[in-house]
Amino acid sequence: MSASYYLPRTARRLRLTCCLLLLTGSPMLPAKSLPAKAPASASATASVSAPAFASRQAALAALPPLMLWVWERPDDIRSWLANSARSSKSSEAGDAAGADLQAQRIGVAVLDTTVLLRDxxxxxxxxxxxxxxxxxxYAAGNLQPKAPVVPIVHIDMARTPHKPALNERQKQTIVRAIAAAAKRSPSQVVQLDFDVAHSQKPFLADVIQRSRIALPDNVALSITAQASWCVGDAWLADLPVDEVVPMAFRMSGDVKRTQEILIHDGRFPRPECQPSLGLSLDEQPWPDKLRSQRLYLFNRAAWSATPMASWSVRLGAFLP
Structure with missing residues (x-):
């Protein structure tokens, strides 16, 4: 039984497959034929025939209160996850495995796909x-349905002199990457990580709108957000997303004002930015009043090199 997520050998096979598709002249998706919204009965993972959650609201609510962001490096988070399950009542034998997964207090949001926009x-x-x-x-070599693993699609934008054109082809590529990652998500949640300038917000908004159409109704769409978007900017409120994760670290804009708000109120002013929160281990101290229903935690180092014992009490103060 495998206990690794995305082995390099698998990645090499995927790259070869992509190359073969390009060589055979696989056409781009026409602008007017975006993927139709899949029926609710469509599979959310490659290894199961029926969705574990009937709705995206249920899928999102089932995520643990602490999610570890795992970036592109070899890592092992088993020591953080050991003994992290909530105490739960016994369930029917047929759903015992699902109940154990639901009892996890810690999950992972793992970088699944990177889309580089260049020219x-x-x-x-x-x-x-x-x-x-x-x-x-795992079961039969695949992640079980309801496993608290959220695939991330990260958008990397080249800088001058190769700034992206933000054209139709790039939009379609991102939407397809999000839809593909969602099919690999045992949690039925997929997260988009996309840092844009003010002038690029319409592009991101359109990508999110199209992604929601492309995703099945029972798959939740989570996005990361700059802290400044959650202070005075209301543009996120109209986007069809199920979760906004404001990143209260490496902030830009009026950082002092944002920090004062978090110190005084313990949360961002925008209501869509309040249920979830993103923090980094390397930016301390955190405001004492900070509270969140779900905390996403970033670590510049590998989680395998970070002892959980030194953080458990501190993290517990932020969680329900």
């Missing part, structure tokens, strides 16, 4: 590095 092109790259996960999260 007028868009290059898709799958995860290259292995991630060690608990073997009990």
């Amino acid at each position: 007028g092109s868009a290059t898709v790259r799958r995860r290259q590095q292995p991630l060690r996960l608990p073997p009990e999260w």
Whole structure:
């Protein structure tokens, strides 16, 4: 039984498959034929025939209160996940495995796909590095439905002189990458990580609108957000997303004002930015009043090199 998420060998096979598709002249998706919204009965993972959650609201609510962001590096988070399950009542034998997964207090949001926008092109790259996960999260070599694993699609934009054109082809590539990652998501949640300038917001908004159409109704769409978007900017409120994760670290704009708000109120003013929160281990101290229903935690180092014991009490103060 495998306990690794996306082994490099698998990634090499995927790259070869992509190359073969390009060589055979696979056409781009026409602008007027975006993927139709899939029926609710469509599979959310490659290994199961029926969705584990009937709605995206249920899928999102089932995520643990602490999610570890795992970026592109070899890592092993099993020590963080050991003994992290909530105490839960016994369930029917047929749903015992699902109940155990639902009892997890810690999950992972793992970089699954990177889309590089450069000039007028868009290059898709799958995860290259292995991630060690608990073997009990697997069944028959695949992640079980309801396993608290959220795939991330990260958009990387080239800088001058190769700033992206933000054209139709690039939009379609991102939407397809999000839809593909969602099919690999055992949690039925997919996260988009896209940092844009003010002038690029319409492009991101259109990508999100199209992604929601392309995703099945029972798959939740989560996005990361700059802290400044959650202070005075209301543009996120109209986007069809199920979760906004404001990143209260490496902030830009009026950082002092944002910090004062978090210190005084313990949360961002915009209501869509309040249920979830993103913090980084390397930016301390965190405001004492900070509270969140779900905390996403960033670590510049590998999680395998970060002892959980030194953080458990501090993290517990932020969680329900």
